[in-house]
Amino acid sequence: MTRPARRRQRVPLALLLPAGLGLLFLVLPLAGLLVRAPWTTLPRRLAQPGVLTALRLSLETATAATLLCVALGVPLAWLLARVEFPGRRLVRALVTVPLVLPPVVGGVALLLVFGRRGLLGSWLDTTFGVSLPFTTAGVVLAEAFVAMPFLVIAVEGALRGADPRYEEAAATLGAGRWTTFTRVTLPLVAPGVAAGAVLCWARALGEFGATITFAGNYPGRTQTMPLAVYLALETDVQAAIVLSLILLTVSVAILAGLRDRWVGTA
Amino acid sequence: MTAPLLDAHLVADRGAFHLDVRLRIAAGETVALLGPNGAGKTTALRALAGLHPLSAGHLTLGGVDLDRPGRRVWTPPERRPVGVVFQDYLLFPHLSARDNVAFGPRRRGADRRTARARADGWLDRVGLAGQARHKPRQLSGGQAQRVALARALAVEPTLLLLDEPLAALDARTRLDTRAELQRHLGAHPGATLLVTHDPLDALVLADRLVIVEHGRVVQEGDAATVTARPRTDYVARLVGLNLHRGHADGHAVTVGGLTLTTADTVHGDAFVAFPPAAVALHRGRPDGSPRNVWPATVTGVQRHGDNLRVQLAGPVDVAADVTPAAAAQLGLRPGQPVWAAVKAAETRAYPA
Incomplete structure (x- = not known):
């Protein structure tokens, strides 16, 4: 590697060694995917109808789940960051529960509430004839449940970092709380x-446990890419590798594109 | 005299700090609220703007109660006819200068076109018509200050509040901006309250000074009165006077074991004040002429403008200004004994 000369800082070996191992640990599995990919049969495998269906379903449900999280999570983050109310610490802890909960347990919990005989599900079914489990909407719900804490935590942090005096300035100019x-x-x-x-x-796109528990694994309806990968692994390892590669490429491409546009300025 | 436009008795608490300040400001009048850091100036301003609730007292503007805890009257900040220029301006970083100024008129019911036209008018008045499309980060400190002023004035407030409006500017910009601010405050028909710790801002911009320390008003009056007759050490330091409190009997004021002869006649508790330049220093005891003379010890010497300011300890602690030549002649250094002398005609005594 040739690089412009710069002042070399001495890095202690005790830090450099684990850092290098950590990087290797993260990168090696990805390299493994690339090495073992069936490059010769790749175009034919990509053209198989099930692949594109699962990819489209994954992108659509992840996007819908994100929109749902933004619509509900931003006001929730605002409430946590700006309004003093009793039990605020408890609420903040509750919001992060899906982060530590195994997704499968989350899926079971969703079934108990929104399932056909669940607390809300039976009411939804009898009143509106709506049943969420094992539907595409159920996939969105499961993904949103697991991904929402990421949004709330990020937005709450941004709100705490933003100077509340701007909001006071807006108030003195005649803006009410909603306009502000x-x-x-x-x-x-x-x-x-x-x-x-x-x-x-990104979290919604990779969601597996809650989705398969709550929404099942029906191709074209609830079978997202991670589910398709897992299923393929049982029967056809090559297919699983191809699906994994697609998921990897698409998510990295989209995240990199967004990062340059927005996240870099954060 | 007609009722003042602003009539306020601000009682507020912030932690252990207690504020109790009475303020009356007439239409067209500018009052400076002057005081050291932590005196409660900003709390008073926030209470007036509705950003800090009163715990007692009242706030009446143009005959309308905006805040009177005794009668459970409270008006939120967005419904008060009050404009605020914040210390670091708080221009909305995502909006252009024009949209910052148009923000107030827009929130108060003007449609977009009218609000923008009004904003352009105000930007023109503060000389920033060419910067209307600039974002705050593209503006210089002086320009940002003027946009903040235009934004506060664009809502045509009955009460205009300015929190240290010049503190964030460098010395050169401050001079120009101060002169311009004076022009705009003169044209403002409502009441204006200026919060500052800079006596120069207060003297140039305000018709009347209200001085607060520890949450209370310690002195108020026009600039001439306050500068000539300070009533606390803070005010005396601010206007550059030696101030001592003692007991007067005619022309003689006894201060800490020293009796000073003054030109004024006072009886009872009194203040005596004299400028550091009136204190003459001598190596030996000076004789002749009816002077106030006492032995003192030099405790410190600092530059002060073209002269040197000498701190003296003795029966009373005072500051004396001497020329560098005189200082060289006297060989002034800390610990040296000297004689201090003040002419009676240069001292001023007034009841405490």
């Missing part, structure tokens, strides 16, 4: 919202 929120607060934390949405989308 839409005209001042939201534009100020826009980079944080964007960063949170990107994290949220």
